[in-house]
Amino acid sequence: MEDVLNKARHGDLKLTPEVMDVVLESIDLMKSLLHAIRDNGNDTSVGIDITDICRRLDIISNGETAKNIVVAEEVDESPVPSAEEDDNTDYSKLSDKEVEDEIERLLKMRKEEDRKRRESSGSAKAAAVPTPSFESLKDNHDNDGDSDDEAPKVVEPVTRRSVGGDTSNTAPAKKESASTMEQTIRVEVKRLDHLMNLIGELVLGKNRLLKIYDDVEERYEGEKFLEELNQVVSSISLVTTDLQIAVMKTRMLPIAKVFNKFPRMVRDLSRELGKQIELEISGEETELDKSIVEEIGDPLVHIIRNSCDHGIEDGATRRANGKPETGLIQLKAYNEGNHIVIEITDDGKGLDPDLLRTKAIEKGMITEREADAMSDKEAFALIFRPSLSTAKVVTNVSGRGVGMDVVKTNIEKLNGIIDVDSEVGHGTVIKLKIPLTLAIIQALLVGAQEEYYAIPLASVLETVRIPLDEIYTIEGKNVLRLRDEVLSLVRLSDIFGVKQVYEGGEHTYVVVIGLAESKLGVVVDTLVGQEEIVIKSLGDYLQGIEGIAGATIRGDGRVTLIVDVAALMNLAKGITVDIRASAEAVVKTKTVPSDYIVLAVDDSAMDRNIMKKSMEPIGVKVLEASNGQEALNMLKSAEYSIDAVLIDIEMPRMDGYTLAGEIRKYSKYKNLPLIAVTSRTSKSDRLRGVESGMSEYITKPYSPEYLESVVRKNIKL
Amino acid sequence: MNDKLNQILQKQQQQVDEPHKKEDDIIQLVGFIIGQEEYAVPILSIQEIIKPIEYTRVPSVPDYILGVFNLRGSVIPLIDLRRKFKMDPVKVTEDTRYIVMKGKDNTAGFVIDRLTEAIRIKSSRIGPPPETIHAEKGLVYGIGMREENILTILKVEQLLKRDF
Numbered sequence: 022m023e024d025v026l027n028k029a030r031h032g033d034l035k036l037t038p039e040v041m042d043v044v045l046e047s048i049d050l051m052k053s054l055l056h057a058i059r060d061n062g063n064d065t066s067v068g069i070d071i072t073d074i075c076r077r078l079d080i081i082s083n084g085e086t087a088k089n090i091v092v093a094e095e096v097d098e099s100p101v102p103s104a105e106e107d108d109n110t111d112y113s114k115l116s117d118k119e120v121e122d123e124i125e126r127l128l129k130m131r132k133e134e135d136r137k138r139r140e141s142s143g144s145a146k147a148a149a150v151p152t153p154s155f156e157s158l159k160d161n162h163d164n165d166g167d168s169d170d171e172a173p174k175v176v177e178p179v180t181r182r183s184v185g186g187d188t189s190n191t192a193p194a195k196k197e198s199a200s201t202m203e204q205t206i207r208v209e210v211k212r213l214d215h216l217m218n219l220i221g222e223l224v225l226g227k228n229r230l231l232k233i234y235d236d237v238e239e240r241y242e243g244e245k246f247l248e249e250l251n252q253v254v255s256s257i258s259l260v261t262t263d264l265q266i267a268v269m270k271t272r273m274l275p276i277a278k279v280f281n282k283f284p285r286m287v288r289d290l291s292r293e294l295g296k297q298i299e300l301e302i303s304g305e306e307t308e309l310d311k312s313i314v315e316e317i318g319d320p321l322v323h324i325i326r327n328s329c330d331h332g333i334e335d336g337a338t339r340r341a342n343g344k345p346e347t348g349l350i351q352l353k354a355y356n357e358g359n360h361i362v363i364e365i366t367d368d369g370k371g372l373d374p375d376l377l378r379t380k381a382i383e384k385g386m387i388t389e390r391e392a393d394a395m396s397d398k399e400a401f402a403l404i405f406r407p408s409l410s411t412a413k414v415v416t417n418v419s420g421r422g423v424g425m426d427v428v429k430t431n432i433e434k435l436n437g438i439i440d441v442d443s444e445v446g447h448g449t450v451i452k453l454k455i456p457l458t459l460a461i462i463q464a465l466l467v468g469a470q471e472e473y474y475a476i477p478l479a480s481v482l483e484t485v486r487i488p489l490d491e492i493y494t495i496e497g498k499n500v501l502r503l504r505d506e507v508l509s510l511v512r513l514s515d516i517f518g519v520k521q522v523y524e525g526g527e528h529t530y531v532v533v534i535g536l537a538e539s540k541l542g543v544v545v546d547t548l549v550g551q552e553e554i555v556i557k558s559l560g561d562y563l564q565g566i567e568g569i570a571g572a573t574i575r576g577d578g579r580v581t582l583i584v585d586v587a588a589l590m591n592l593a594k595g596i597t598v599d600i601r602a603s604a605e606a607v608v609k610t611k612t613v614p615s616d617y618i619v620l621a622v623d624d625s626a627m628d629r630n631i632m633k634k635s636m637e638p639i640g641v642k643v644l645e646a647s648n649g650q651e652a653l654n655m656l657k658s659a660e661y662s663i664d665a666v667l668i669d670i671e672m673p674r675m676d677g678y679t680l681a682g683e684i685r686k687y688s689k690y691k692n693l694p695l696i697a698v699t700s701r702t703s704k705s706d707r708l709r710g711v712e713s714g715m716s717e718y719i720t721k722p723y724s725p726e727y728l729e730s731v732v733r734k735n736i737k738l
Numbered sequence: 739m740n741d742k743l744n745q746i747l748q749k750q751q752q753q754v755d756e757p758h759k760k761e762d763d764i765i766q767l768v769g770f771i772i773g774q775e776e777y778a779v780p781i782l783s784i785q786e787i788i789k790p791i792e793y794t795r796v797p798s799v800p801d802y803i804l805g806v807f808n809l810r811g812s813v814i815p816l817i818d819l820r821r822k823f824k825m826d827p828v829k830v831t832e833d834t835r836y837i838v839m840k841g842k843d844n845t846a847g848f849v850i851d852r853l854t855e856a857i858r859i860k861s862s863r864i865g866p867p868p869e870t871i872h873a874e875k876g877l878v879y880g881i882g883m884r885e886e887n888i889l890t891i892l893k894v895e896q897l898l899k900r901d902f
Contacts, residue, residue, distance in 0.1 A: 569796065578808055
């Protein structure tokens with residue numbers, strides 16, 4: 022058999038499905054032989070007839086040796102018993118033509134036997150995929166071990182034993198001939214993980230450094246050392262990014278590792294189902310993080326099984342529909358930004374959205390009304406619900422309604438997105454979009470009232486700014502019509518119970534998140550931006566909080582929680598707050614002037630007194646602070662709800678400009694009137710006041726009436 | 739050298755685990771005030787004591803869990819002992835501290851009103867907790883008698899156990 026493979030590798034032998042049948046079958050036989058040897062200690066106690074297969078291998082192999090030099094190179098294969106040696110001179114003297122005929126004859130014979138055997142043993146084997154990719158098949162023989170446990174055990178007694186069984190017992194895989202030696206070392210995954218963690222810390226440090234640099238730049242504009250600092254900071258950030266990518270790369274594996282088992286699977290399936298299916302693989306060199314490669318295998322198996330079983334029709338039906346008799350499944354992988362996309366396309370009968378709806382109603386998963394409101398895309402998404410199957414009969418292969426649920430769970434675990442597209446009669450396209458890595462991710466930072474959350478960018482489809490009156494309520498659910506789709510909406514602050522401290526404007530931001538096959542619009546108050554974040558666990562104590570996937574430390578050293586998109590979607594179902602109504606119900610608790618509080622910040626007690634006096638006619642309560650720091654602490658403590666602040670510019674500890682800037686950093690004080698009251702009258706001072714966030718600028722000396730009117734205007738009294 | 743170190747470490751661990759093994763064992767505690775009462779925890783279970791820093795609220799947890807904070811790159815939960823002991827929350831003052839306690843597999847910060855002192859107390863002067871006073875089951879390790887007052891000694895492992 023090695024000879025056969027060898028020749029195929031050197032292009033001497035044309036691989037036909039028949040040849041592959043023989044090869045695969047012999048592999049199965051070898052495996053069962055190995056099992057037998059392992060279980061019984063010898064190979065004579067189980068009746069496995071390898072004579073026939075050996076002879077066939079010989080035919081294929083020796084038929085060509087007449088005109089070719091055999092290159093003796095090892096195939097990197099599992100232990101290979103070479104039983105063919107015995108009688109391989111018989112055919113070598115024949116002419117090509119004769120050999121061809123002989124092969125033809127023997128193959129026919131073999132096919133007959135094959136059929137008989139299959140009937141007798143009951144375990145169907147060896148499917149015919151016409152000209153499958155040979156390389157991938159070969160690499161994969163090792164992996165198929167588990168599924169081949171029931172390799173055909175032939176019932177007739179042993180007629181002739183070969184030496185092969187015994188040699189295989191002792192023959193370890195003879196791998197790695199000199200030519201294939203690679204410059205690699207094996208590294209424990211744990212070490213890589215540790216390295217990854219360290220890099221994570223470094224990335225956090227880098228983010229902080231960048232932030233500090235921004236602050237420094239602002240403060241010491243035009244200073245010479247800034248240039249130098251800039252250089253250092255940017256080179257560090259560059260190197261860190263490169264380092265991160267490099268470490269990530271060390272964890273990457275080509276997706277071929279997963280893809281390689283599919284040709285054999287499809288081949289076996291197609292034989293079993295009596296269909297002709299061709300599998301086309303492309304992009305198997307695309308690389309993915311190791312942990313993801315491990316997770317992605319199962320979902321793909323299920324999807325491809327489904328395509329084979331339900332998607333591709335049998336030959337007759339296909340012909341009747343004017344399609345080529347051989348069904349085609351394409352398995353494609355490619356990179357798209359920070360994602361890898363795996364596309365599984367079949368040209369089968371496609372998904373029928375109406376059938377899906379009826380089935381779902383039958384099973385009581387959705388009501389008829391829901392079904393009517395469903396778009397085709399949403400109907401396709403039904404296939405991911407557990408226990409829904411479109412198959413009329415449950416087969417060995419699929420139809421139990423479990424598989425797609427597994428797909429969904431696994432892809433969700435990876436923060437991936439599933440997109441199903443199908444046309445009845447033309448086929449189905451399933452797209453899996455998976456982030457390249459899990460430890461460091463890109464996230465969209467959003468603000469809900471005063472709190473910030475990070476949403477994995479992998480799950481963010483788009484962000485839109487909408488006026489509030491575009492939000493409609495249907496059956497207690499908030500929805501938004503976005504282009505031709507109806508999107509359910511939920512406010513992030515409702516999900517996480519964020520305190521409502523300030524009301525939004527006429528518009529609001531919606532982050533459209535998608536996970537697996539579902540979509541949701543999340544209403545947030547601010548969009549902060551995109552940032553690279555390192556996922557940290559919340560620890561045992563806070564493990565498993567619904568809706569939170571972890572935490573990250575931002576550039577400013579604060580902790581920001583990362584949203585668990587899958588859980589968020591679940592949580593969203595339980596929330597029935599009318600967004601529009603609650604947004605419009607303006608929180609107006611203050612009614613009389615004495616409810617209002619004005620904070621007077623000035624270092625001179627006399628000035629504060631003057632301010633106090635001027636405001637007496639309005640009747641508001643006045644608090645005092647003697648410097649910026651004190652005022653800021655009062656605002657921070659949120660003990661009083663302050664409605665306006667009068668700020669002197671020249672003060673010890675923290676001046677007025679800085680105070681205004683600090684206050685504006687709090688989102689809840691974004692609209693707080695800040696009135697500068699100062700003796701600085703120059704234009705540049707005024708300008709600086711505006712820049713730092715002052716809403717009014719009053720110069721000393723002022724008339725009490727003037728101050729009064731300004732305050733009145735600003736707190737709307 | 740290493741053996742010696744191990745021995746010392748083991749001894750320390752023993753001290754943490756069973757502070758009253760011998761009658762005359764001296765236990766070292768750190769005392770702090772919550773509300774009106776003085777509490778204490780074994781000194782070895784304390785990782786560090788820090789001044790209040792900013793923390794991030796975590797949704798859908800009991801109210802005594804204030805959130806999480808960043809301790810030099812680690813995300814650590816912050817627990818308000820006042821609320822945990824069903825007292826009214828107060829504002830952060832100059833004296834407020836976070837005590838970061840480390841257990842076997844958990845670390846958490848606890849908000850306390852004020853630190854008092856490091857205390858050395860003989861284990862013979864520690865009595866079992868009276869059964870009636872604390873609704874919070876198992877949190878109290880024992881009551882320490884001192885000349886001028888009494889101490890409630892808390893069980894750190896229990897404090898660090900998730901109970902929701």
